[in-house]
Amino acid sequence: MTKEIDRRTLLAISTLLATGAAFPAAADDKPTGDPRGAIMEIPPDAPKVAMLIHPKMVAIDLIGPMSVFNIMRFNVQLVWKDKTPVTTELGIPIQATHTFEECPSDLDVLFVAGGLMGTIDCMNDPDVLAFLADRGERAKWVTSVCTGGLLIGAAGLLKGYDATANWTVTDLLPLLGARHVDKRVVRDRNRMTGAGATAGLDFALELSAEMKGEEAARRVQLILEYAPAPPFSNGTPKQAGPQRVAEMRKRRTGMDRQARAAAELAGKRLGISRG
Amino acid sequence: MTKEIDRRTLLAISTLLATGAAFPAAADDKPTGDPRGAIMEIPPDAPKVAMLIHPKMVAIDLIGPMSVFNIMRFNVQLVWKDKTPVTTELGIPIQATHTFEECPSDLDVLFVAGGLMGTIDCMNDPDVLAFLADRGERAKWVTSVCTGGLLIGAAGLLKGYDATANWTVTDLLPLLGARHVDKRVVRDRNRMTGAGATAGLDFALELSAEMKGEEAARRVQLILEYAPAPPFSNGTPKQAGPQRVAEMRKRRTGMDRQARAAAELAGKRLGISRG
Numbered sequence: 001m002t003k004e005i006d007r008r009t010l011l012a013i014s015t016l017l018a019t020g021a022a023f024p025a026a027a028d029d030k031p032t033g034d035p036r037g038a039i040m041e042i043p044p045d046a047p048k049v050a051m052l053i054h055p056k057m058v059a060i061d062l063i064g065p066m067s068v069f070n071i072m073r074f075n076v077q078l079v080w081k082d083k084t085p086v087t088t089e090l091g092i093p094i095q096a097t098h099t100f101e102e103c104p105s106d107l108d109v110l111f112v113a114g115g116l117m118g119t120i121d122c123m124n125d126p127d128v129l130a131f132l133a134d135r136g137e138r139a140k141w142v143t144s145v146c147t148g149g150l151l152i153g154a155a156g157l158l159k160g161y162d163a164t165a166n167w168t169v170t171d172l173l174p175l176l177g178a179r180h181v182d183k184r185v186v187r188d189r190n191r192m193t194g195a196g197a198t199a200g201l202d203f204a205l206e207l208s209a210e211m212k213g214e215e216a217a218r219r220v221q222l223i224l225e226y227a228p229a230p231p232f233s234n235g236t237p238k239q240a241g242p243q244r245v246a247e248m249r250k251r252r253t254g255m256d257r258q259a260r261a262a263a264e265l266a267g268k269r270l271g272i273s274r275g
Numbered sequence: 276m277t278k279e280i281d282r283r284t285l286l287a288i289s290t291l292l293a294t295g296a297a298f299p300a301a302a303d304d305k306p307t308g309d310p311r312g313a314i315m316e317i318p319p320d321a322p323k324v325a326m327l328i329h330p331k332m333v334a335i336d337l338i339g340p341m342s343v344f345n346i347m348r349f350n351v352q353l354v355w356k357d358k359t360p361v362t363t364e365l366g367i368p369i370q371a372t373h374t375f376e377e378c379p380s381d382l383d384v385l386f387v388a389g390g391l392m393g394t395i396d397c398m399n400d401p402d403v404l405a406f407l408a409d410r411g412e413r414a415k416w417v418t419s420v421c422t423g424g425l426l427i428g429a430a431g432l433l434k435g436y437d438a439t440a441n442w443t444v445t446d447l448l449p450l451l452g453a454r455h456v457d458k459r460v461v462r463d464r465n466r467m468t469g470a471g472a473t474a475g476l477d478f479a480l481e482l483s484a485e486m487k488g489e490e491a492a493r494r495v496q497l498i499l500e501y502a503p504a505p506p507f508s509n510g511t512p513k514q515a516g517p518q519r520v521a522e523m524r525k526r527r528t529g530m531d532r533q534a535r536a537a538a539e540l541a542g543k544r545l546g547i548s549r550g
Binding site for chain 2: 058059060063064066067070089090091092094097146166167184185195196197198199201202205206209214217218219221222223224225226227228229230231232233234235236237239240244245248
């Protein structure tokens with residue numbers, strides 16, 4: 001995107017975003033008498049949630065949890081270095097609502113989405129790491145989904161914590177000082193990390209329940225009609241079996257190598273000695 | 276969005292989209308040796324999938340299935356009247372890659388996402404209905420998720436078919452000549468309809484398996500780590516229980532009334548006599 005686009009249109013896009021962000025909950029959940037969704041305010045005391053977006057991110061890593069937080073009426077901010085839209089793997093560009101500088105200093109939730117190649121770039125990017133380390137130090141919750149776990153780990157936010165991430169990279173978590181726990185969503189004190197991609201829905205419901213109580217989270221679950229029924233049992237390496245896993249690993253050795261290199265470098269910077 | 280933005284920036288945004296659309300599968304699934312995702316072609320014989328987007332749509336209705344179709348390397352097109360980005364309930368604008376005119380005439384899959392207020396607008400919009408009726412007549416598969424089921428119904432595409440939709444509107448399906456079947460994903464001949472919002476993942480895996488075989492769909496499931504583990508059992512009216520359902524219904528009587536009116540009008544147009 002050129003600078004010109006930046007200047008000329010981002011204001012208009014921001015307006016769109018602002019309007020949209022003020023839509024009450026899901027479009028299917030508007031109150032009686034105001035079905036067109038006249039602008040409803042996010043409650044002033046709504047939890048401040050900063051969700052890091054980054055180029056090459058995986059869209060559903062963000063959209064899953066954001067759908068939940070939106071219905072919870074959390075004050076969701078999409079955060080990146082600048083407001084040039086980042087491109088997701090789906091080709092759908094997503095624009096930050098806040099730059100790092102504009103992001104509130106004290107957050108209720110810091111969240112990082114995945115998408116391995118984008119994550120690796122960020123793990124090697126001092127600006128991103130400094131931002132995450134700073135906000136993460138004070139955030140009430142430090143969270144991630146998918147390979148976002150590697151990134152908060154590289155920022156030093158998982159040292160001494162139980163955590164999880166996308167199954168393809170969980171072996172790298174110890175390089176960042178974390179202990180991998182093989183669960184869909186792992187909570188350790190104020191850290192909550194989710195497994196790959198679609199785990200974002202489970203993660204966000206669990207976090208919402210922790211923050212606002214089970215009833216509120218149950219309500220969101222019903223609105224999103226989240227009663228999953230996958231046609232197969234193939235969503236984890238264990239379910240898929242060794243042959244399918246080996247086949248997939250073979251196709252991604254180059255990427256896995258880069259991820260390991262980035263994790264090793266980050267671990268060294270963090271002074272983590274491998275046990 | 277103003278016309279000015281349209282002209283000045285959509286070309287640039289289109290470029291972004293085009294680049295992104297050519298990303299191979301999920302960012303986590305790039306082949307060895309080319310981990311940065313140098314542009315990989317969609318296979319020339321890839322199934323042509325047209326996904327209708329519309330203002331006020333619910334983002335996850337689209338992003339869930341699109342994430343699956345993208346990893347399947349289907350030729351996914353986002354279709355709307357024009358290329359002014361539509362705003363989703365999350366405030367994230369999404370731009371069509373193809374207008375109605377540009378959309379291929381013979382599709383492998385016609386798909387319609389939900390978001391009730393947007394769906395209602397479309398149910399009353401002759402251009403949208405004409406487009407859906409035309410493409411739906413020849414498409415190999417006619418599909419929907421969430422309240423998108425109402426919309427393909429209003430276009431006459433569910434007359435005499437079993438179907439489902441978001442749980443809040445399934446009672447309206449008979450007005451459109453369809454028989455509601457209480458399942459997460461309902462298939463009847465070449466119609467496949469999904470329940471609310473998150474059912475899009477289950478739907479897309481099932482459709483992918485039908486189109487390209489179970490192994491291909493299982494591979495996608497592993498890449499998306501789709502082994503859901505919701506913290507509660509509250510994703511259907513039955514699971515939530517009558518009290519929670521009544522509470523939710525109370526908040527949406529205005530919207531429900533509009534949905535019924537739109538369905539009755541559509542049913543009348545289609546000459547459906549209620550049994």
